[in-house]
Amino acid sequence: MTARIGVVTFPGTLDDRDTQRAVRVAGAEPVPLWHRDKDLHQVDAVVLPGGFSYGDYLRAGAISRFSPVMESIIAGAKDGLPVLGICNGFQVLTETHLLPGAMLRNNHLHFICRDQKLRVENNSTSWTADYEQGQEISIPLKNIDGRYVADERVLDELEAEGRVVFRYADWNPNGSLRDIAGITNAAGNVVGLMPHPEHAVESLIGTGRTDGLGFFTSILKKLVHAS
Template identity: 75%
Template sequence: MTARVGVVTFPGSLDDGDAARAVRLAGGEAVRLWHADPDLHGVDAVVLPGGFSYGDYLRCGAIARFAPVMESIAAAAAGGLPVLGICNGFQILCEAHLLPGALTRNQHLHFRNRDQVLRIESPATAWTNTFAAGQEILIPVKNGEGCYVADERTLDELEATGRVVARYVGGNPNGSLRDIAGITNAAGNVVGLMPHPEHAVEALTGPSLDGLGFFTSILKHLAGAPA
């Protein structure tokens, strides 16, 4: 049976269509989910896409965390549902306390849009299992508030427990502490990533095909998950 991966659309989402296409290219079925509908429609995993949910008023992701769909996603994630938050989706996961820390204004106060090398630190998540530890990949980054921050105790815990998923290599585009580009929760089913893997899945439009690995990883994970 084809894995069904939900892609949420919030008012202001920009990359939901790209995320759905990436799911399909990986071999999954993309299921569109609406922010105001709490029904997850039986999906096997969820992607929170990039964009500017609710216009990024208050703080990025601060309003989206209260969307009816997020209540359902938070409850399902606690039960093991795999969730990937990309860029604004990462911000939403932090605001919803599904991941620790916060995303703040880029230290240089400029929007940064470029192709970025990442080093995969942990392949032990539902979204990174097709990568090798230490593997370097090239995917786009585009954000104005992508600086990951947390207190030293939290950062040390993330490091000690292998929960840093990816780091920036060859220059930090936003000032994220310890060059962190992505993290996971303790269970490994919830991942937040600031760069955009959904924009590196086709040779015609991406700098590489490296982003496809995040989407093939979730299908591999679901294929091995108990029914």
């Protein structure tokens, strides 16, 4: 028995197929979840993939946050269901307030598409256990609304509790406060980040690195170990 990992598709989601593939490459079973279906089909974890759900209308993630599937995911996350939000998925997670802060337009106003170096600052979450603490990884970054903001009190709290999971290394690509690329909730089951691990799981494509695969092997090991 392997783990079943749900991958949500909203209207405007782009990276659901790559995410399903990444789940499969890691050895787990991807389960497509549809935004209008409240049923999570007994999945063991959920990934909210990247894209432009609902055209980013109003604010990125603001409309998806109220979709039927999110009701179940929000309730599940509060009960410990592991949830990973990538890019637009991270934006959805901040809009639901499962993760603190918000995402705004990049400070230089340009869409960015590049390989980005990150430092893993917390390898004790459900999604990062296969990385070394302080390990540097390089995975694609592609967005225009990637500037992470939160007030000073929240930022200090995140730092004090070790909830900054990823920081941009060498270069801050969008003006994110304190170089934050990804964070987790207090329990460590919900993680969001802007860069795209699902695009870096096979040596054949991209940079030839598989630095993103660890997200998916981490959660698989955790779920299989737990069952």
